Amino acid sequence: MHAIEWSDTYLIGIPELDDEHRRIVAMINAVIAAVEVGLVAKTVLDMIDGMMAVVLPHMATEQNMMKPLASPQGIGHRRKHIAGHAEFIRQINAVRAELAAGDDCKVSLDRLTVFLTVLELINSDYEMVGELRREGLLSPQHGE
Numbered sequence: 001m002h003a004i005e006w007s008d009t010y011l012i013g014i015p016e017l018d019d020e021h022r023r024i025v026a027m028i029n030a031v032i033a034a035v036e037v038g039l040v041a042k043t044v045l046d047m048i049d050g051m052m053a054v055v056l057p058h059m060a061t062e063q064n065m066m067k068p069l070a071s072p073q074g075i076g077h078r079r080k081h082i083a084g085h086a087e088f089i090r091q092i093n094a095v096r097a098e099l100a101a102g103d104d105c106k107v108s109l110d111r112l113t114v115f116l117t118v119l120e121l122i123n124s125d126y127e128m129v130g131e132l133r134r135e136g137l138l139s140p141q142h143g144e
């Protein structure tokens with residue numbers, strides 16, 4: 001499995017969200033390390049719960065920020081971004097189910113890290129900043 005190496009290219013320019021992204025990445029890496037050393041499933045599940053305690057409010061914050069988007073492009077972005085959040089939760093639940101069943105979750109965990117970073121989620125946040133700015137919904141110091 002591959003731990004996520006934090007890159008400043010993941011910064012979206014909103015300090016609160018950037019800090020949470022850093023924490024989420026660190027927490028996923030801790031989960032990966034725990035699976036690699038073979039910690040018992042219950043411990044890993046608790047770690048995932050801890051991570052979700054950051055992830056879910058983070059997603060709620062983003063979804064609240066996107067609420068006022070009103071242009072067709074902004075609305076399209078919001079729809080895609082919310083679907084991305086749902087997919088992330090679906091993938092987390094797949095990892096949880098495998099752990100709970102005593103199955104190998106390494107493939108699912110790898111898929112999750114790729115989804116969070118390279119493919120989709122943080123990139124969606126970057127696009128969100130663009131949409132919010134385009135509609136004048138973000139103060140100028142954000143996303144600079």
Ligand SMILES: [Fe+2]
Pocket residue numbers: 017021058062121122125
């Ligand atoms: Fe995010």
